[in-house]
Amino acid sequence: MTKNRPSHRHLEGKIRSQILGDADGDDDDAAASVEVKELPPHACQYCGIHSPPSVVKCLHCDKWFCNSRAGSSGSHIITHLVKAKHKETQRCFAPAV
Numbered sequence: 792m793t794k795n796r797p798s799h800r801h802l803e804g805k806i807r808s809q810i811l812g813d814a815d816g817d818d819d820d821a822a823a824s825v826e827v828k829e830l831p832p833h834a835c836q837y838c839g840i841h842s843p844p845s846v847v848k849c850l851h852c853d854k855w856f857c858n859s860r861a862g863s864s865g866s867h868i869i870t871h872l873v874k875a876k877h878k879e880t881q882r883c884f885a886p887a888v
Contacts, residue, residue: 815832833883835859837867853876 833848834841835857845857847868852875855866863870867878 835867836871837861842867846883847880848883849875849877850879850881855883 792846810837830839831841833843833846833855836854838857838861840846840857840859842857843857847853847858848855848870849868850858854871856866856871858868860866860867865873870878872878
């Protein structure tokens with residue numbers, strides 16, 4: 792038997808309403824007022840963390856991943872390496888100040 796689960800669109804509206812204080816979650820004008828910040832190239836592909844000591848680069852696909860678990864069983868870099876069967880990484884070096 793399949794349980795009825797809310798769609799992603801419904802959950803997005805619900806989360807947006809919680810963040811913006813919108814009662815019904817359908818106010819598109821409020822969503823337009825949210826500032827979108829562009830992430831640096833070394834941001835984690837899963838969650839967007841971009842702290843240089845926290846991210847590593849997969850040398851096979853040139854994508855960046857962090858060491859955070861964020862609710863999953865393994866860190867984002869480990870999840871990527873296992874799923875993609877990649878083996879080499881490189882640390883992110885902080886830019887010179």
